[in-house]
Amino acid sequence: MNFEVSKIKHIKEKIYEPITLIVGILIWLWFLLAVLESPAHSIIFTLVFYILIFLFISFVSRVMMRAYIFGHYVLVGERQFPHIHQMVVDASRRVGLKEVPKTFIFNSNGVMNAMAVRLLGRTKYVWLTSALIDADNDEQIRFVIGHELGHHVAGHLDILVSILRFPAKMVPFLGAAYSRSRELTCDRIGIWLSGDIEASRTALQMLACGSARLNAQMNATVFQEQENMVPPITGFFLHIFSGYPRLTQRVAEITEWYAYSKSTSPVFRIPGETALS
Template sequence: MQPYPTSENFPVPPGPAQTSQAQPGWGPPVTMPPRGLSPYGRPARHSWEIPLLVIVVVVTALLYVTSTLLIVFGVLNQLVLIVLFAPVIVYFGRGMLYAGQRLNGVQMSPTQFPDGYRLVQEAAARFGMTQVPDAYVVLGNGQINAFASGHGFRRFVVVYSDLFEVGGEAREPDALAFIIGHEVGHIAAGHLSYWRQLGMFAGQFLPILGTSLIRSQEYTADNHGFCNRPAGVPGAMGTLGAGKYLNRLVGFDELADRSMRERGFFVWLVNATSSHPVLTWRANALRDRSRHGKLFWHPDPPQQPTYNQPYLQ
């Protein structure tokens, strides 16, 4: 197995200025690179994301219609009320979450966590976003986590403070860049719009199907993180597996190789009911860029190393 490449193996991806349409009279237009799994073009959406999203949205619509009919026929219970008030629940939940970060978080800026602020700016530019999301640091108390969300027209990223111990100069700044690219990728991929989250409301009541949709979104966000900083993948996976102090003891290739050996019904069940790709499968997907990450069945041996082949579809 060829080891995972370092940052020296990856040329700088084309920025927005290199991929935008040229002005008339200044030569032929430069076409946008296709979406793919390499770090050179635009990040691809996981192949299962849209089909699963359509199914969940249809189920949500049917659930809403059914709840309305039950009210008409005089049937009233807690589940019916939750479904009918879903638009309000989602709206207020998003608003409260955003307000909490604005009141309690430390907002990244050129003077507060400037490295994180720069990484958010770079990720937004890498994905061609017209508006840079707000970014906040909150107290981690030993937890390794980050997330993205939104309210109204605003989008924001929250990074737990412990991740900056990973991203400091003495540790793994590339890992922090990958994680921030992953979270900004959720925003760039449209995962955080109000209407999308409302349409996915029934997903929480659908075993396996709902979690599979969320896992596919996580794979999509990983594709964004990979395009943003591919060299940060081993450090990020090591941090998720062993924490901020022992991440360098994790062998990334050993972690990815185990995804092909660990099999069985309960292995399948743990993955199927997880909202995030299990770590070994996730590492395998980030190493094998010839295909999308496995959603339901364990990964197969890679066809060939693909990180030197740009613009893979």
């Protein structure tokens, strides 16, 4: 199937995406009107000044970070970890990215993580931690790469839209809900690209486990069942304040979506599947 992010995007993101954009634009318009109409111009312009200072610091930080990563991280390429580079190239082509993101591996001192980043201009980045590479097998790494590419292809890091949406992210619970929905979308893109449900489920579980020694022994179904043990009240409050769904929930989500994709329209067929079941 041809990749269409709109058909893979999680329903929660489809709900929160326009809400956060509209709320963000309305807050920006309210702020602009307050600047133009308020008699207390000195206070308003002082606030504007601090916003500009914040934007300037953010810009300088991105410039410095871009310089830092080339001197301290390891750039993946045709001559440097070519098997990982090929994973990124293949996945980028399949989701329709015109430019393959620059991929780096860095020493995370034991922290397992991966990030999709936009620093300046149009250049896209994917960062993979050394601990994740050590703990995951190649099939799991493909899922992780697919997840991070998902942030790029779904437009999560588009600078202009992010600026428009920024005030909405400050709204209690709304920003966190939108962030969680984006992660669910990217998990779907990860499984769509990997085509390996068990590797994708255990890649998420590995973020909780973190043990290369136990990797081959992981049972994602048993891990998923832990969700039933989460206390409903405290679990609810932890959930609404977090920008990430629980890992047990994420395993359950991709498991359900994978099963759905195999039993419905071919547009949801997972790569590698030759027939619907």
